[in-house]
Amino acid sequence: MFDVAIIGAGVVGCAVAYELSQYKLRAALIEKENDVAMGASRANTAIIHGGYDPATHTLMGRLNVEGMRRCFELCEELDVEHKKTGSWVVAFDATQRTTLEMLLEQGVANGCEGLKILEGDIVRSREPNLSDDIVAALWIPESGVLNPWEFTLAMAEVAVRNGVTFMPNTKVCGLTWRQDHYEIKSHTIRSALNMSEDSSFQQEYHRETDIIAIRAHYVINAAGVGSDLIHNMVAPPAFEIVPTRGEYFLLDGTAVDHLVGSVVFPCPTRAGKGVTVSPTVHGDFLIGPNSEVVADREDTAVTGGALRDIAQKAHRVVPSLNVRTSIRNFAGVRANSTYGDFFIEKSATNFIDLAAIKSPGLTCAPAIARVAREMLQKDGLLKEKRDDWRGGRRIIRFKEIPEEERDAFVRENPLYGRVICRCETITEGEIIASMKREIPPVSIDGIKRRTGTGMGRCQGGFCGPRVMEILARESGRDPLSIEEDGCGSTILIGRTKDPRSREVSSE
Amino acid sequence: MHDEYELIVIGGGPAGLGAALSAREHGLERILVVERDVQLGGILNQCIHNGFGLHYFGEELTGPEYAARLIDRLNGQAIDVLCDAMVLEIIPGENGHTLRLMSADCGYRTVGSQAIILAMGCRERTRGAIQIPGTRAAGIFTAGTAQRYVNIEGYMVGRRIIILGSGDIGLIMARRMVLEGATVVACVEIMPYPGGLTRNIVQCLQDFDIPLYLSHTITRIEGKQRVEKVIVQEVDDRFHPIDGTDIAFDVDTVLLSVGLIPENELSRAAGVEIDSKTSGPIVYENGETSVPGIFACGNVLHVHDLVDFVTTESEGAGKAAAEYVLRRIDVLEKRIYEKVSHDDVNLQSPSYDDPQKVACEAEHARASHDDVERSALIDDLSKKLVQGRSYCLSIVRDETISYTVPQRIRVQRVDKQVSVFFRVKNPQKMPKCIVFRDGERIVASFRRPYMMPGEMERVTLTREQLDDVCGNELLISVEEIR
Numbered sequence: 001m002f003d004v005a006i007i008g009a010g011v012v013g014c015a016v017a018y019e020l021s022q023y024k025l026r027a028a029l030i031e032k033e034n035d036v037a038m039g040a041s042r043a044n045t046a047i048i049h050g051g052y053d054p055a056t057h058t059l060m061g062r063l064n065v066e067g068m069r070r071c072f073e074l075c076e077e078l079d080v081e082h083k084k085t086g087s088w089v090v091a092f093d094a095t096q097r098t099t100l101e102m103l104l105e106q107g108v109a110n111g112c113e114g115l116k117i118l119e120g121d122i123v124r125s126r127e128p129n130l131s132d133d134i135v136a137a138l139w140i141p142e143s144g145v146l147n148p149w150e151f152t153l154a155m156a157e158v159a160v161r162n163g164v165t166f167m168p169n170t171k172v173c174g175l176t177w178r179q180d181h182y183e184i185k186s187h188t189i190r191s192a193l194n195m196s197e198d199s200s201f202q203q204e205y206h207r208e209t210d211i212i213a214i215r216a217h218y219v220i221n222a223a224g225v226g227s228d229l230i231h232n233m234v235a236p237p238a239f240e241i242v243p244t245r246g247e248y249f250l251l252d253g254t255a256v257d258h259l260v261g262s263v264v265f266p267c268p269t270r271a272g273k274g275v276t277v278s279p280t281v282h283g284d285f286l287i288g289p290n291s292e293v294v295a296d297r298e299d300t301a302v303t304g305g306a307l308r309d310i311a312q313k314a315h316r317v318v319p320s321l322n323v324r325t326s327i328r329n330f331a332g333v334r335a336n337s338t339y340g341d342f343f344i345e346k347s348a349t350n351f352i353d354l355a356a357i358k359s360p361g362l363t364c365a366p367a368i369a370r371v372a373r374e375m376l377q378k379d380g381l382l383k384e385k386r387d388d389w390r391g392g393r394r395i396i397r398f399k400e401i402p403e404e405e406r407d408a409f410v411r412e413n414p415l416y417g418r419v420i421c422r423c424e425t426i427t428e429g430e431i432i433a434s435m436k437r438e439i440p441p442v443s444i445d446g447i448k449r450r451t452g453t454g455m456g457r458c459q460g461g462f463c464g465p466r467v468m469e470i471l472a473r474e475s476g477r478d479p480l481s482i483e484e485d486g487c488g489s490t491i492l493i494g495r496t497k498d499p500r501s502r503e504v505s506s507e
Numbered sequence: 508m509h510d511e512y513e514l515i516v517i518g519g520g521p522a523g524l525g526a527a528l529s530a531r532e533h534g535l536e537r538i539l540v541v542e543r544d545v546q547l548g549g550i551l552n553q554c555i556h557n558g559f560g561l562h563y564f565g566e567e568l569t570g571p572e573y574a575a576r577l578i579d580r581l582n583g584q585a586i587d588v589l590c591d592a593m594v595l596e597i598i599p600g601e602n603g604h605t606l607r608l609m610s611a612d613c614g615y616r617t618v619g620s621q622a623i624i625l626a627m628g629c630r631e632r633t634r635g636a637i638q639i640p641g642t643r644a645a646g647i648f649t650a651g652t653a654q655r656y657v658n659i660e661g662y663m664v665g666r667r668i669i670i671l672g673s674g675d676i677g678l679i680m681a682r683r684m685v686l687e688g689a690t691v692v693a694c695v696e697i698m699p700y701p702g703g704l705t706r707n708i709v710q711c712l713q714d715f716d717i718p719l720y721l722s723h724t725i726t727r728i729e730g731k732q733r734v735e736k737v738i739v740q741e742v743d744d745r746f747h748p749i750d751g752t753d754i755a756f757d758v759d760t761v762l763l764s765v766g767l768i769p770e771n772e773l774s775r776a777a778g779v780e781i782d783s784k785t786s787g788p789i790v791y792e793n794g795e796t797s798v799p800g801i802f803a804c805g806n807v808l809h810v811h812d813l814v815d816f817v818t819t820e821s822e823g824a825g826k827a828a829a830e831y832v833l834r835r836i837d838v839l840e841k842r843i844y845e846k847v848s849h850d851d852v853n854l855q856s857p858s859y860d861d862p863q864k865v866a867c868e869a870e871h872a873r874a875s876h877d878d879v880e881r882s883a884l885i886d887d888l889s890k891k892l893v894q895g896r897s898y899c900l901s902i903v904r905d906e907t908i909s910y911t912v913p914q915r916i917r918v919q920r921v922d923k924q925v926s927v928f929f930r931v932k933n934p935q936k937m938p939k940c941i942v943f944r945d946g947e948r949i950v951a952s953f954r955r956p957y958m959m960p961g962e963m964e965r966v967t968l969t970r971e972q973l974d975d976v977c978g979n980e981l982l983i984s985v986e987e988i989r
Contacts, residue, residue: 250635254772301642304726304748328635330643406615414611419593422543423772428611457772459633461649465656479662484645488732491645492662493759502688503666 005216010041013222015369017159023382032171037152043332049360050143052107059342063367065111070366078154078393081281082146087263089138096267114141160438175233184214225297227355235347239339246289247331253283255325275313421463423456445485518626520549522805524577525818529825539587548574562815597777622828629806632766641728650676650764665760670694675703677764682711697724784910785809793827907985945976
């Protein structure tokens with residue numbers, strides 16, 4: 001029996017787990033995918049938003065500035081890659097300039113500091129690649145970029161270190177209140193990890209599903225794009241998720257000469273914050289997103305039309321931008337809803353919704369977790385803090401080791417001298433260290449999210465096979481069972497010369 | 508391993524091996540080859556098919572055999588080799604360059620070298636670079652990565668396969684996958700002509716009844732976890748998909764063979780000037796880049812079709828690097844420089860640079876009455892001379908040619924002749940001429956029965972032809988035979 005079960009290990013669920021791990025209680029973090037941050041938390045604009053954008057009366061408006069400041073603190077405490085770049089909202093004409101004034105006023109009301117509107121020439125003196133047509137821009141100094149999946153992972157790792165049970169591959173299919181607790185019915189997937197020894201060949205990917213019941217006194221719904229489905233298991237429908245897909249380009253930072261040094265937004269419209277041009281913590285540039293309502297909550301396909309549209313819009317802001325330097329396109333599905341704001345409510349007995357968390361949800365996550373904590377405290381939980389809580393986190397990244405210390409470090413730790421990912425200079429030492437942390441990666445992309453392998457220009461073309469070899473070796477798995485990303489995304493289908501690897505002829 | 512070398516070759520594939528051997532042959536004694544893989548040979552190791560070596564060795568070899576011949580030669584020489592090591596940075600210097608490199612065995616090291624040869628090869632273009640719409644399912648490989656899994660690691664990457672792009676590796680892999688028991692349903696090429704060598708189209712597709720769809724591309728990939736289906740559409744002459752031409756293929760794997768990109772991040776960071784057409788360094792007649800003492804050869808310079816030409820090209824770079832180190836060239840340059848800067852040019856003295864042009868510029872400098880201007884002019888001239896930038900012909904091209912290597916020729920450094928590699932932009936199916944012009948005048952003309960963008964062409968210009976050039980540009984173009 002758990003005291004609290006959190007459904008969903010995205011940034012919100014992990015922020016709550018981090019918060020709860022500081023108290024004496026048994027908590028579970030339930031996730032349907034094989035890792036944390038598998039939904040919108042990994043496919044977003046990776047921005048710590050300043051807080052000028054959401055309307056003041058909304059929860060988004062009230063939590064943004066607190067979340068932003070807490071994000072920066074947490075990134076420091078947990079060694080998450082981030083950069084306080086500041087951001088701009090640019091105006092192309094007098095009407096948009098009026099919008100800037102409105103945003104400035106709203107930002108001040110939301111608690112933002114240091115906002116100011118600057119004339120086009122001054123803006124261009126600080127961001128020389130911005131369009132000559134920009135007449136003015138709002139400067140938001142307290143904002144920046146971060147590595148969103150590492151942020152999520154870092155909070156989850158600390159939570160697990162302090163006793164939170166992480167349950168991946170567990171999809172909640174029913175919630176029933178049983179007098180003093182919830183019975184959480186879940187499908188658990190026994191993934192390819194558990195392949196028996198003799199099945200050196202995998203005829204077909206076997207995915208075995210069991211139904212298990214998890215019991216918990218309290219349930220927190222942080223299920224992102226699935227949060228209305230979870231809500232509807234215990235309460236009358238109150239909102240509906242409108243899955244909204246956003247597509248992106250990632251441009252190669254080594255090929256593009258300093259596009260922008262800070263985050264650049266167009267003037268927001270009713271459709272959202274618009275196509276952003278921003279630097280990433282890895283030295284590349286992110287362009288996007290568009291905004292398209294999709295039927296399937298997991299439809300992260302990219303489309304030709306949207307990408308062309310994004311390129312065109314970004315071009316208007318940064319005319320020198322060249323999408324031929326693209327190294328990846330991806331899409332995320334955001335949990336927009338009919339409600340229009342974060343849906344944070346106690347919707348049933350011992351059940352809290354942290355639902356419909358759309359942008360700026362990543363930034364707000366730590367503040368949302370604080371709200372959730374207070375709601376639990378109001379219900380008499382979380383009375384006692386753990387005195388043995390161990391926070392903090394330090395990651396060794398070869399690239400960050402100062403020049404003069406590298407020789408001694410590599411002599412001491414030779415595996416950090418073997419570069420596996422050439423594009424991003426990631427060493428074998430970093431990969432193996434990532435596998436020894438609280439939530440070990442199970443897939444090639446799991447290692448990618450933890451270390452940065454395969455993020456660069458060759459997109460894992462060179463390092464993919466080597467990462468697979470290390471992952472298989474260190475975890476004692478057969479390379480045939482290693483997946484690219486989610487459950488079922490196997491890479492290899494068998495050994496050569498094995499008749500079962502052949503396509504059976506239909507003749 | 509030493510702290511100082513005469514030459515460091517970055518990359519131990521065919522280009523690096525050829526360059527190191529040639530530099531040794533031309534008199535260098537302290538050479539280091541740095542290779543990031545655990546063994547020498549580069550991508551040749553995974554190219555287990557035959558067809559290599561016909562031009563260079565005069566017999567047909569497999570990739571590993573071709574590599575082995577070079578490695579055997581290297582083993583007999585006093586050349587240091589460091590495998591499983593990465594060069595992280597090149598810091599160019601006036602009196603020799605510095606490299607930072609690292610391996611698990613030797614740690615993080617700073618090593619000096621008088622000359623450097625860039626031979627890092629190329630990488631494959633990926634899905635992200637060409638923006639194929641659809642899901643992010645597993646089962647999408649670049650052809651070279653699939654080749655490594657199949658030929659080196661011994662794993663199958665799929666059963667039903669479609670190949671996007673008709674580059675040589677894709678064609679080779681089409682045949683390879685069929686031989687391993689997979690079904691290759693199609694090879695799809697967006698251009699109206701194939702990207703790879705004609706012999707590969709015949710031997711890898713036609714011989715195995717694999718259909719080639721020209722002017723087609725993949726417009727959608729479907730499948731949640733693993734690829735399940737792809738949609739192929741015909742494209743118009745602006746490469747836009749044509750409605751109603753959809754063909755669906757049930758496949759579990761997509762192999763991409765959509766181009767190779769020279770790997771020049773290290774070069775770029777070192778300040779080496781890059782040609783946007785080749786994505787490789789801009790080089791002079793001897794493979795020297797814009798940074799004196801740094802040379803480039805092989806696929807890091809421009810993507811070759813045949814390894815034999817890589818070997819020949821690298822031998823040239825190795826020789827040039829040896830000459831550079833042994834100062835045969837610089838001594839002459841310094842002599843001119845000293846004369847100019849001492850305001851005392853002996854116009855009749857033999858120099859390898861064009862005496863008339865030196866005279867002209869020096870005269871101009873001397874004639875100037877303004878001391879500041881004069882010393883600036885002399886400075887400028889001497890700088891040009893020392894860096895070997897003077898009296899350099901630029902090869903320019905019209906729209907019929909997509910690139911040339913070299914891009915610049917210092918005529919006085921051409922011994923007897925210089926090879927110019929190029930590709931035509933569009934297929935030339937009728938006999939045509941490759942013409943080099945100095946203004947209106949034809950300097951050289953070469954007849955070719957046909958030319959394809961997928962097949963690199965080579966012509967040779969003689970020193971005599973180059974000496975006759977008056978302007979500072981040489982225009983290359985495809986012309987009708989007159």
